[in-house]
Amino acid sequence: xxxxxxxxxxxxxxxxxxxxxxxxxxxxxxxxxxxxxxxxxxxxxxxxxxxxxxxxxxxxxxxxxxxxxxxxxxxxxxxxxxxxxxxxxxxxxxxxxxxxxxxxxxxxxxxxxxxxxxxxxxxxxxxxxxxxxxxxxxxxxxxxxxxxxxxxxxxxxxxxxxxxxxxxxxxxxxxxxxxxxxxxxxxxxxxxxxxxxxxxxxxx
Amino acid sequence: xxxxxxxxxxxxxxxxxxxxxxxxxxxxxxxxxxxxxxxxxxxxxxxxxxxxxxxxxxxxxxxxxxxxxxxxxxxxxxxxxxxxxxxxxxxxxxxxxxxxxxxxxxxxxxxxxxxxxxxxxxxxxxxxxxxxxxxxxxxxxxxxxxxxxxxxxxxxxxxxxxxxxxxxxxxxxxxxxxxxxxxxxxxxxxxxxxxxxxxxxxxx
Numbered sequence: 001x002x003x004x005x006x007x008x009x010x011x012x013x014x015x016x017x018x019x020x021x022x023x024x025x026x027x028x029x030x031x032x033x034x035x036x037x038x039x040x041x042x043x044x045x046x047x048x049x050x051x052x053x054x055x056x057x058x059x060x061x062x063x064x065x066x067x068x069x070x071x072x073x074x075x076x077x078x079x080x081x082x083x084x085x086x087x088x089x090x091x092x093x094x095x096x097x098x099x100x101x102x103x104x105x106x107x108x109x110x111x112x113x114x115x116x117x118x119x120x121x122x123x124x125x126x127x128x129x130x131x132x133x134x135x136x137x138x139x140x141x142x143x144x145x146x147x148x149x150x151x152x153x154x155x156x157x158x159x160x161x162x163x164x165x166x167x168x169x170x171x172x173x174x175x176x177x178x179x180x181x182x183x184x185x186x187x188x189x190x191x192x193x194x195x196x197x198x199x200x201x202x203x204x
Numbered sequence: 205x206x207x208x209x210x211x212x213x214x215x216x217x218x219x220x221x222x223x224x225x226x227x228x229x230x231x232x233x234x235x236x237x238x239x240x241x242x243x244x245x246x247x248x249x250x251x252x253x254x255x256x257x258x259x260x261x262x263x264x265x266x267x268x269x270x271x272x273x274x275x276x277x278x279x280x281x282x283x284x285x286x287x288x289x290x291x292x293x294x295x296x297x298x299x300x301x302x303x304x305x306x307x308x309x310x311x312x313x314x315x316x317x318x319x320x321x322x323x324x325x326x327x328x329x330x331x332x333x334x335x336x337x338x339x340x341x342x343x344x345x346x347x348x349x350x351x352x353x354x355x356x357x358x359x360x361x362x363x364x365x366x367x368x369x370x371x372x373x374x375x376x377x378x379x380x381x382x383x384x385x386x387x388x389x390x391x392x393x394x395x396x397x398x399x400x401x402x403x404x405x406x407x408x
Contacts, residue, residue: 125392128381128387130381130382175380175381175382176379176380176381177332177334177379177380177381177384177387178334178379180381180387180389181388181389181392182386182387182388182389183332183381183384183386183387183388184385184386184387184405185384185385185386188329188385188405188408189405189407189408190408193405193408196404197401197404197405200400200401200404201388201392201393201397201401203393204392204393204394204397
C-alpha cells in the first residue's frame with residue numbers, strides 16, 4: 001500500500017507511543033525519526049547532542065525553563081541567529097531537521113513538537129498515544145527495567161517535561177485533543193491492535 | 205458480532221458525533237440515547253423537559269452558570285434532595301437515567317457527562333468526535349440548514365456550553381484527551397470511515 005503521509009507521534013511516557021511509531025514505520029516501510037532528529041540537528045548546528053538533551057530535560061520546571069529560555073535572549077526585535085537564546089537556537093536547529101525530513105516524503109516523527117512545526121505542511125497526520133496509569137507503570141518496569149517508585153517518578157517527570165516543552169515552544173496545550181487527528185489509548189487492545197486501528201484510520 | 209460495551213460520545217458541534225453514534229448503534233444493533241435521557245429524566249423527576257434544556261443552555265456563560273447553580277443551594281452540609289439546587293436535581297435525575305441505561309446493557313449515550321457519570325462502570329468506552337472548523341461550518345449549513353454566520357455562532361456557543369456544563373459537573377476539562385479512550389477527527393476520512401475506525405478499535 002502506498003502511503004504518502006507524514007505521521008507525527010506525541011505520547012505519554014510508558015504508553016508505548018514509540019513502539020507504535022516503529023511498527024507503523026515497519027508496516028509502511030518508511031523512515032522512523034526519534035533520536036535521529038537530535039543527532040542530525042547537532043551535526044548541522046555545531047551544538048553537541050548533550051546540549052539538545054539538556055534543553056529537553058530543563059523543561060521539567062516550566063517556570064525555570066521560561067527564565068532559562070529568556071535569559072540569553074537580548075534581541076527580540078532582531079531575531080538574527082546570534083542574538084537568539086541558546087535554547088531557541090537548539091529548537092530552530094531541530095525545526096530545520098524536522099522540516100527537511102518531512103520534505104523527503106512519508107515518515108514517522110516522534111515528539112519534539114513536530115505536529116506544530118509541520119502545521120502548514122500538507123499530508124500530516126498527528127497522533128497522540130496515551131494509556132492508563134497502571135499499564136504505563138507496568139510498561140516502564142518491563143521495558144525500561146525500572147523499579148516501581150522510579151517508574152512512577154518518571155511518568156510524572158517526563159509528562160511534565162513534554163508538556164512544558166510543548167507549551168513553551170508552541171503556545172498550545174499538550175494533551176488538548178484538538179491538536180491531534182487521532183488520540184488513542186494503547187492499553188485497551190494492546191500495542192498491535194492500536195497500530196492496526198491507526199492503519200485503518202490512515203487509509204482514509 | 206456480540207458487543208457488550210457501553211459507548212459514550214462527546215463531540216464538537218458540527219463534527220457529526222451524533223451521526224457517528226447513530227451508525228454505531230445500527231451496526232451493533234444496540235440502543236441509542238440522546239434526547240431520550242431528557243425525556244426519561246423529566247418523566248421520573250417531575251421536572252419538565254424544558255427545565256432540562258434550560259439548564260444546558262444556561263451553561264453558555266460559565267460564571268453566570270456557577271452563580272445560577274449555587275443560588276438555590278442552601279444546604280451543602282445536608283445534601284438531601286430538597287435542599288439541592290434545581291440544577292443539581294436536574295443533573296441527578298439525568299445521572300440516574302444514564303446509570304440505568306448502562307445497567308441494561310450495551311448502548312450508545314451522547315453527551316451529558318456520561319463518561320464521567322459512568323467512570324466506575326466496567327465495559328465503558330469513551331469517544332470524542334472532533335473535526336476541523338471548515339467542515340463543521342459546512343456540516344452545520346448542510347445538516348441544520350443554517351446560514352454561515354449562524355453556523356459559526358453556533359459552533360462557538362455550543363462548544364462553550366458543552367465545555368462549561370462538563371467542567372462544572374465533573375471538575376474536569378472537556379477536550380482533555382485523557383478523559384477519552386479514542387478522540388477522532390471525523391472529517392479526515394468522513395463519517396463512514398470514522399465509524400469503521402471506531403468499530404475496529406472497539407473489537408479489541
